[in-house]
Amino acid sequence: MNQNLHQAGVKLLNALSRNADLIMQVYLSGTLHEGDASPGVVDNLKKLGILWRPEAGGPLRLKKAIRNLLEGSLQDERNRQIDTNIGSALASLKTLAQHYKEALAHHRYAEAQAHMNDLSEHVYALTESLGNNVRALFSRINNEFGYVASIDAKIRENELAQSQVSELLSQLEMFRFDELSEVAGSIRELRHLLVVALQQSFSRCTQELSIAQSRLLELLGRFREFRGKTRLLKGFLLHMEQQPDFAPANYANHSQVPALFNLAKPLLQPAAVDVNRVDHEQDLLLLVGRIKALHRSDKPLDEQRAAQAIDVESQGQVELDDKAIHQAVEAYFCEVIDTGKRLTALQYLNSQELDFDPEVWIYQVIGGYQGLAEEDRKFFALEPEVEDHPIFTGNKIVRDIELGLR
Numbered sequence: 001m002n003q004n005l006h007q008a009g010v011k012l013l014n015a016l017s018r019n020a021d022l023i024m025q026v027y028l029s030g031t032l033h034e035g036d037a038s039p040g041v042v043d044n045l046k047k048l049g050i051l052w053r054p055e056a057g058g059p060l061r062l063k064k065a066i067r068n069l070l071e072g073s074l075q076d077e078r079n080r081q082i083d084t085n086i087g088s089a090l091a092s093l094k095t096l097a098q099h100y101k102e103a104l105a106h107h108r109y110a111e112a113q114a115h116m117n118d119l120s121e122h123v124y125a126l127t128e129s130l131g132n133n134v135r136a137l138f139s140r141i142n143n144e145f146g147y148v149a150s151i152d153a154k155i156r157e158n159e160l161a162q163s164q165v166s167e168l169l170s171q172l173e174m175f176r177f178d179e180l181s182e183v184a185g186s187i188r189e190l191r192h193l194l195v196v197a198l199q200q201s202f203s204r205c206t207q208e209l210s211i212a213q214s215r216l217l218e219l220l221g222r223f224r225e226f227r228g229k230t231r232l233l234k235g236f237l238l239h240m241e242q243q244p245d246f247a248p249a250n251y252a253n254h255s256q257v258p259a260l261f262n263l264a265k266p267l268l269q270p271a272a273v274d275v276n277r278v279d280h281e282q283d284l285l286l287l288v289g290r291i292k293a294l295h296r297s298d299k300p301l302d303e304q305r306a307a308q309a310i311d312v313e314s315q316g317q318v319e320l321d322d323k324a325i326h327q328a329v330e331a332y333f334c335e336v337i338d339t340g341k342r343l344t345a346l347q348y349l350n351s352q353e354l355d356f357d358p359e360v361w362i363y364q365v366i367g368g369y370q371g372l373a374e375e376d377r378k379f380f381a382l383e384p385e386v387e388d389h390p391i392f393t394g395n396k397i398v399r400d401i402e403l404g405l406r
Contacts, residue, residue: 031059086171123193127201151227329368342404
């Protein structure tokens with residue numbers, strides 16, 4: 001650790017703590033006259049880089065880094081600056097990643113760790129900058145640009161925010177995650193920083209910017225509507241000031257009536273239920289009761305859907321056949337155990353003259369093998385005899401299976 005850098009940082013933070021009231025006054029008012037503070041305090045803050053004088057003879061101001069620190073920490077809605085220098089940040093990330101890979105390849109682990117720390121700081125600073133930009137936009141949108149008073153100023157601020165959103169979206173297009181993935185390679189730490197962290201921040205920022213853009217357009221339309229109504233009202237007030245004896249004419253007596261006044265009221269009002277009329281309560285209850293009533297029509301008898309008799313004998317016969325093939329499979333396994341020789345399923349089927357379909361028999365043998373317990377299955381070896389399908393490539397046909405002991 002650099003001891004000198006540590007001491008300089010502690011000295012700066014102590015100065016910020018001791019002069020917190022003075023610094024906040026400068027932050028809120030914008031300037032500081034040297035007569036408002038002691039010369040020693042002012043000189044110390046100037047040496048530490050907290051205050052500076054832009055022009056000779058002018059008032060002192062806060063350095064940009066200190067102002068950015070306060071604006072970010074206080075989430076000051078007056079902060080209307082958006083950092084869109086993403087291209088330079090991405091170039092720095094790629095350079096630091098190459099430094100890290102080179103140091104790692106030459107087994108300079110201390111140097112590699114230093115580059116990794118710098119790379120992490122740059123990545124998280126970039127993601128934080130994107131989040132702060134979106135936060136500043138939404139702060140101004142939710143406040144409806146309340147830091148300016150007139151409608152024209154709100155419209156100008158809205159157009160500025162829209163241009164900043166467009167610029168930020170164009171800067172986000174500079175993210176090339178295929179290039180970042182290629183730079184990261186197979187190193188897990190680099191992939192986590194350059195691909196995972198940046199991609200999450202990129203998707204979140206893109207979605208929020210699209211929402212902000214739609215809300216800015218909505219606000220712009222509302223502001224322009226307010227401006228049109230305000231101009232109309234101001235024009236009418238100005239007209240009344242210039243002609244105080246003005247009285248609207250009776251347009252009904254004119255032969256040419258403006259279309260704005262040539263509108264007749266509807267003869268019939270739209271129908272609506274008056275729930276406050278007590279005498280209509282019974283009628284309303286009857287209507288509601290009819291709405292909720294369930295009317296089930298009697299369906300004609302469908303003979304095909306009627307209950308059918310179940311043939312118990314045929315069911316029993318199927319169960320007996322199923323039991324017979326199970327017993328035959330068990331006998332086949334016992335035959336392999338007794339002889340200790342490998343025997344195919346079709347050979348056993350033909351030798352015992354069993355009356356089963358060969359395909360069903362093979363499937364049943366496979367099912368019997370799969371149905372064995374794990375400790376019993378390890379004593380057997382099941383090998384299928386397959387051949388390629390003559391028409392459909394990639395398909396296999398199981399002709400027979402051979403069962404033996406391991």
